[in-house]
Amino acid sequence: MRARLDNLWDSFRTSFWFVPTIMSLMAILLAYGTNQLDGILITSDRSLSWFTTTAPAARSTLSSVAGATIALAGVVFSITILSLSIASSQYGSRLVRNVMGASIADLVIGQYVGTSLYCLLVLQNVREAHGDSPAFTPQVGTAVGLILGLISMGMLIWFIHHVATAIQAPTIITEVSRDLEEAVNRLFPERMSExxxxxxxxxxxxxxxxxxxxxxxxxxxxxxxxxxxxxxxxxxxxxxxxxxxxxxxxxxxxxxxxxxxxxxxxxxxxxxxxxxxxxxxxxxxxxxxxxxxxxxxxxxxxxPRRTPRQDVGYAALELVEIAVRALSPGINDPFTAMNCVDRLRGAMGRFVERSRPVQIRRDSESVPRVLVTSSDDFADVLTCSFGMIREYGSSSIAVSLKILEALSGIASHASRPEDLKVIREEAEALKNAFENHNSVQADRNKFQQAFLDLNDILEPGLQSK
Known part of the structure; x- marks a missing residue:
């Protein structure tokens, strides 16, 4: 049940309807509360001078705020769809989930829809004296509606600033790498000691x-x-x-x-x-x-899709997808790929320090109850991640050196001989691919020096095997 609830919450978190729905319900409750408070103030013959307004002024204020906020909701929705389209075409459609999860668009749309709904609900209570019917002007309700309108204006500026930074490559890479780090910490919480x-x-x-x-x-x-x-x-x-x-x-x-x-x-x-x-x-x-x-x-x-909640490999592949797209001839952006390699280095360095998954799961009395025939481990994730980047980035001296630097950093955290062996195999595969694509001697010398530095880190652990 816990896993199903976590998966359900993850789908809610990356949707655009959940937060606006909650905020709309809060707006209904707020409208009911301010209406009751206004009724209490009228029956008690009390008034708040700084809230005092007339029925026509209240009707005009609430109508203006309701119309303006619902129009802004449409503008925000359009900008959001445009930013998602840009992110999907440049970084991959699978990363739309990350962009939606980190976006404040649902909060801003919820604020605008909630404010408009609140103003409409309060507006229907505005009555002028007619015959035996007494006048009713929601003083507190109108003031709260005006305050919500001012907040909405500020949130528009905040949203524009957020969109301008959210579609930048470093921001998206940071959000994706956070998913990978959380997956490692969640699925492999135990840090390994000797x-x-x-x-x-x-x-x-x-x-x-x-x-x-x-x-x-x-x-x-x-x-x-x-x-x-x-x-x-x-x-x-x-x-x-x-x-x-x-x-x-x-x-x-x-x-x-x-x-x-x-x-x-x-x-x-x-x-x-x-x-x-x-x-x-x-x-x-x-x-x-x-x-x-x-x-x-x-x-x-x-x-219908993989999620990083229990899948470390997929969380790593999200970073790999950004790197591979950046290395495509149509984009040719090695700096973004190098940024992804740096993030992989940090996450994989923590991953290699964690204890291996147990294949035999036991109950509270240490009786075997679940046998796991397959699971993600460090070797699978490392080979799949750096192997794909190597395939498309081995022709670039900058990317190749960055991969060797990342492997050296990961190796400095590794202590198991089998993990060190996998790192060496990946480095040797990169070396062969690099030599096949690069004939400039100066580049080969740089690569060879970085490769030797990596071997100096790997040798002590491999010799103790």
């Missing part, structure tokens, strides 16, 4: 040698239920806590066959649940199996 890593290696080695997946499943029994996918799409998230709870309830083990970010086709195997049948009749067994299948399908969230 003691904890030694204990983890021993425990994982013992699990893999003495209690392999097959042995764990054999201890549960031969009865199992396969869980197929009901639709095509990407796995946006998996609720691990719910999987463990279900396995505890069944006194069994869930063998997970997928991970966040995988593309799943209809009827593809998602998981296999091993447990002891608690019923004797065939009908009861079929009903129990159907219940288990429905429970697993609810905790594996499948959607």
């Amino acid at each position: 003691e904890t890593q030694h204990e983890a290696d021993e425990e994982q080695s013992e699990d893999l040698k003495q209690k392999t997946f097959k042995e764990i499943l054999a201890a549960v029994g031969k009865n199992n239920v396969t869980v197929p996918s009901e639709q095509d799409g990407y796995i946006e998230g998996i609720d691990g806590e719910s999987l463990i709870s279900l396995a505890v309830e069944l006194n069994g083990v869930v063998e997970l066959m997928c991970k966040p970010g995988d593309y799943i086709t209809k009827e593809q195997l998602l998981a296999r649940v091993w447990f002891q049948n608690s019923t004797d009749t065939k009908e009861d067994q079929e009903e129990q199996a159907e219940t288990v299948i429905n429970s697993i399908q609810r905790v594996i969230i499948i959607g």
Whole structure:
């Protein structure tokens, strides 16, 4: 349930309707509150001199504010669509989600729509004396409407400044890199130390040698239920806590066959649940199996696109997409690509310091409950990220040197020999690609010196393997 709620909140956060809807509801409540306050002031024969106004003046003020703010909402919406179009064409349509999440357009539109709605609701209460009907002029309501109008004017200036900076490459890269850093901190929160890593290696080695997946499943029994996918799409998230709870309830083990970010086709195997049948009749067994299948399908969230909430690889690929587009012949912007490489260096440097994901998830009593057959690790993310940038940027001496500099920075944080080996393999692949594209001896000398500096960092860790 937690993963589904987080995924739902992420979709709300990157939408343009959620905040304006909330602010419109707040405007309705504010209009009702000021109307009640005005009614109390009139019945108590009290007046606030600085709020005093006439019915025609209140009607004119509220009408002007309501019309102006709803017109500004249309202007803001048009500017927002234009900025999204520019970001989509220059940086990639997949980054529109990041731009929408960091944009204040929903807040500004919500302010304008809410202010207009508030003024309309207060405006209908303005009455002049007619026959036996007494006059009613919402003094507080009109003053609040005027204040909201002034705030709206200030927010227009703020919005224009925000749009002018939001579509700049450094700003978008910063927002995307923040997604990557948050994904690393959220999915790999434990920082590795020599003691904890030694204990983890021993425990994982013992699990893999003495209690392999097959042995764990054999201890549960031969009865199992396969869980197929009901639709095509990407796995946006998996609720691990719910999987463990279900396995505890069944006194069994869930063998997970997928991970966040995988593309799943209809009827593809998602998981296999091993447990002891608690019923004797065939009908009861079929009903129990159907219940288990429905429970697993609810905790594996499948959607139309990948999200960085549980997918570190996709969060890194968002930065890679900006870099690759910048290196295309039509744009030819190596500075943006180098900025992306710097951001990858910082995030991957933190990633390599974190403990590896555990393949055997246990309950509170240390009983194996979930077996993870595949998951993101440092080697996959590094190879996929820098490999794509290398493919398009190896012909540029500046980008190639920046990649070597990034690999050197990441290597200085790495301590596991397997991670250092992956870094060296990526550096050697870059070296081969660079030599194939560059024949200038001066550039080759610069690259060779940077490559040797990287080797000086890698050698001590690789020799201790």
